[in-house]
Amino acid sequence: MGGMANTPLAHALAAAAHGFRVIPLTRAKLPAVRSPHHHDPVPLPCRGACGRLGHGVHDASADPEAIRALFAAAPWATGYGIACGCAPHHLIGVDLDLKHEARIDGAAALERLARRYAFTVPRTVTVLTPRGGRHLWLCGPPGLTVPNSAGRIAPGIDIRGTGGYLVGPGSATSRGRYRLAPGSPAWRPAPAPSALLGLLHPPVRTPPGRTTPRPATGGASGRDAALVRFVRESQEGRRNDRLFWAACRAYETGAGDALAPALIGAALHTGLTRREAEATVASAARGTARHPLPPAA
Known part of the structure; x- marks a missing residue:
């Protein structure tokens, strides 16, 4: 297949047609549109708020017109990147x-x-x-x-x-x-x-000799409350994933046993059965126990 159908722009448009956001890349796999701030004495921490092209992955779009404009600004592009997240x-x-x-x-x-x-x-x-x-x-x-x-x-x-x-x-x-x-x-x-999701976040570390303070009232800390809320807001199809991830984070910081009932309660609110929720939390507990955090360097 040749011609337009095999150009970087054509491949990028095909990806965008499936909902992926793309940017043009150079042969070195770097964003192809040069930063509009490259002449600035002090580079600005701009992510596209200036309205110009050239902000790397922050330019990524699934809109065909925006994609054509990106490639028109970088005719030397030989590939395209797909933005994650x-x-x-x-x-x-x-x-x-x-x-x-x-x-x-x-x-x-x-x-x-x-x-x-x-x-x-x-x-x-x-x-x-x-x-x-x-x-x-x-x-x-x-x-x-x-x-x-x-x-x-x-x-x-x-x-x-x-x-x-x-x-x-x-x-x-x-x-x-x-x-x-x-x-x-x-x-x-x-x-x-x-x-796998449970492995992708770096564990929260507590400096040696310090413990994470907890309110004297026994209420959850801000971080713990956020974990419970994260589980409670889960949608069908992601409920186990979110519960496992949140439980891993809780056990890594030493709060797992105390927070487990609240996490399970939040999971029950989303529609998981108690058996499913308890099994997921137990799996997170076993995983973090088998692979504890290494000593801080």
């Missing part, structure tokens, strides 16, 4: 590196995590990278901010979350072309397993 997909990218010389295999590391935390890696959109790695596309729960990370959950596994982007299939880079894996579903990311 945006509605409707709330995309999470799992970047699995393969580096033989360093003995790093992200796919094997993910399978080990799946066995350890008892989840199944779903069949989902899979993009092959020029160096032998792959990107897995997953849907996250609405309202959950997943941070970007590199090698935090395991060597060879990078996470692209809110504020990050994935190189889209069909993009050409200095190392080669990104392409959809044979047999991969197209444009339909699978939901992220709840146990």
